[in-house]
Amino acid sequence: MQIIIAGGGKVGAHLxxxxxxxxxxxxxIESDPRAVERLRRACPDCAVVEASASDxxxxxxxxxxxxxxxxxxxxADEVNLVIAMLAKMEFAVPRVIARVNNPANAWMFTPANGVDVGVNQADIIARFAREGMNLRDMLTLMRLGRDEHSIVQATVNTGSRVEGMALSDIGFPENTIVVAVDRAGSLTVPNGRTVLNAGDEAVLFCSREGREGIRRLFA
Structure with a gap:
């Protein structure tokens, strides 16, 4: 994944x-030279561009x-909106997330203004970036135990490997269990004969290693 972070303050550095x-x-991308130096020390594996991200x-x-x-x-909310609009409308970036500093401005952070997700907490941004972007339509709902088993939610995309298949015919990663299937707001407990359709949302229990396999199946 190639990810750009516009803003290298505390939130950007954390993310x-x-x-x-x-x-x-x-x-x-960060314009403050002092913040740039802090970033380079704190995140040596990240590339840092000293410039204004609204350009x-x-x-x-x-x-x-x-x-x-x-x-x-x-x-600055106005800066985040300008960056989001440029990223989405000028450069067609697939996934754009923007920080909302003032809750009163949240109504502007919409897809019409180039924002796929508007959030106002660093940890929420990190979660959507890590799970929503890295795993596309797959979100981690809960982590369990020290060995990092998880309960994840994955959306069945049109043309994905699992679309139209019964659960018993899908080669899920080892130690994966499909806990529930949400179809148009109706939640059911599935069995091996349950067929996954495009748009369905499956809730699965899996290991840390299994999450990447699930992503490939549902992408």
Whole structure:
């Protein structure tokens, strides 16, 4: 995954460190030289571009044309909106997340303004970035135990390997259990004969190693 973080303050640095720890390819854009130095010391595996992220040329320098996702997390809502609109409408970044600093401005952070997800907490941003972007339509609902088993939710995409298949015919990763299937708001406990349709949301229990296999099946 190629991820750009616009804003290298406390939120941006926190997010960058988490994503780098997950093995993602992260580029941070920050205009404050002091913040840039802190970032380079704290996140040596991240690329840092010293520039204004609201300038299209800065986004191009950061590799926006190859980005899978961008998180605009500066301390100014108007700046985050400008960055989000540029990323989505000018450069067609698939996934754009923006930080909402003032809850009164939340109504502006919509897909119409280039924002796929508007959030106002660093940990929520990190969760959507790690799980929503890295695993596409798969979110970790809960982690269990020290060995990092998880309960995850995965959406059946049109054309995915599991679309139209009965659960008993799907080669799930080892130690994976399908706990429930949500179809158009109706939650059912499935059995081996349950067929997954596009748009269904499956809730699964799996190991840490199994999450990547699940992502490939549902992508």
């Amino acid at each position: 960058a460190s988490q994503l780098c720890a997950d093995g993602e390819s992260v580029t941070v 299209p040329r800065s986004l191009e320098r950061a590799g926006v044309h190859m980005a899978d996702a961008l998180a605009a997390v500066t301390g």
